[in-house]
Amino acid sequence: MKTKCIQKDLIFYLDNELSVEMRTAVEKHLEECADCRSFLAFLQEGIQIIEKEKNPEVTPFFYTRLSARLEEKPVYQTQSQWVRLAQPAFFSLVLLAGIYGGLKLGSNASSPKVYQQATNSAQMLNDFATEPIESFLLDEL
Amino acid sequence: MDEAQLIKGIQQGDRKSFQTLVETYQRMVVNTCLAIVHNKADAEDLAQDVFVEIFRTAENFRGDSKVSTWLYRIATNRSLNMIRNNKRKRFFQSIEEAFTGGRNHGSEVSESRNDQPDQNITDQQRSDLLHRAIDRLPEKQRIAFTLNKYEELPYQQIAEIMEISLASVESLIHRAKKNLQEQLLDCYKKKCV
Ligand SMILES: [Zn+2]
Numbered sequence: 001m002k003t004k005c006i007q008k009d010l011i012f013y014l015d016n017e018l019s020v021e022m023r024t025a026v027e028k029h030l031e032e033c034a035d036c037r038s039f040l041a042f043l044q045e046g047i048q049i050i051e052k053e054k055n056p057e058v059t060p061f062f063y064t065r066l067s068a069r070l071e072e073k074p075v076y077q078t079q080s081q082w083v084r085l086a087q088p089a090f091f092s093l094v095l096l097a098g099i100y101g102g103l104k105l106g107s108n109a110s111s112p113k114v115y116q117q118a119t120n121s122a123q124m125l126n127d128f129a130t131e132p133i134e135s136f137l138l139d140e141l
Numbered sequence: 142m143d144e145a146q147l148i149k150g151i152q153q154g155d156r157k158s159f160q161t162l163v164e165t166y167q168r169m170v171v172n173t174c175l176a177i178v179h180n181k182a183d184a185e186d187l188a189q190d191v192f193v194e195i196f197r198t199a200e201n202f203r204g205d206s207k208v209s210t211w212l213y214r215i216a217t218n219r220s221l222n223m224i225r226n227n228k229r230k231r232f233f234q235s236i237e238e239a240f241t242g243g244r245n246h247g248s249e250v251s252e253s254r255n256d257q258p259d260q261n262i263t264d265q266q267r268s269d270l271l272h273r274a275i276d277r278l279p280e281k282q283r284i285a286f287t288l289n290k291y292e293e294l295p296y297q298q299i300a301e302i303m304e305i306s307l308a309s310v311e312s313l314i315h316r317a318k319k320n321l322q323e324q325l326l327d328c329y330k331k332k333c334v
Contacts, residue, residue: 007322007326008319008322008326010322011318011319011321011322012318015318039326039329042325042329043322043325043326043329045267046267046270046271046274046325047271047321049264049267049268049271050271050290050291052264052268053175053268054172054175054176054291055168055172056171056172056175056181056184058167058168058171058185058188059185062163062167062185062188062189063160063163063164063167065189066163066189066192066193067156067160069189069193070193070196087233088229088233091233091236091237094236094240095236098240
């Protein structure tokens, strides 16, 4: 009789992190289950990409370029930082103005509702700036 | 020259010491950034920023941790910042496009992943899949996992870099692997590549 599929243990099997008993059970299952064997190969090839791409050659002029950058005045950074902050702020204002204007035009909305919708969109913008929602959810796992 | 002397030299503005430090660690820093941003040109730009920061803030280095720990910390923070900024830029671009009718399509955000044209299709697809899966990990899992897999760092040093406990590192890496496996399994079942 075929044992239960062990796909959820395979990454730990590859990294040699299973107990002896679990390792034996995984190997036994792999002998009899082609689907798990096939996923193991898929997983292994995926993870092995790391070995192929890591430690790339660094361009030979890395230090020369760096040395030139050290002559620059650090002022540029404060400027670009200002632009970075101003741009989202500007677009947020445009967006909120748009939403507010749209709701105003939609006339029959009562004023408390308008206020609530505007706060909701501001909330959404703030959330986006910090963490994408999917990583927030994954964190709970 | 040992690390303490090197840092002392840099603190006194000695370029030769700085060059030695850069040449010793450039590959490590580029590799760390690459693991997070997946693009070699971006990774080298980030590594440049890391070393500029080192040069300009060397006097703050207290010497109670290894130089590499300091470099890893700056490199991972800067890489995450680049990812966050790119996300933000994409978000505001999409709003801008909604207002302007999409005239600014594809301007300055650089996130191309294929700068190696001679790789075969399957490896490229695998690499894209793995990068997507890594990108979806929560930030702490991503950092712990990439430091462990790309830099082969022991959990203890990862704990020092991230300023968290050893148990937290173990838990982060365990969850990262589970998450990656889930994503790859999902793709495997749906035949997404
Ligand atoms: Zn099976």
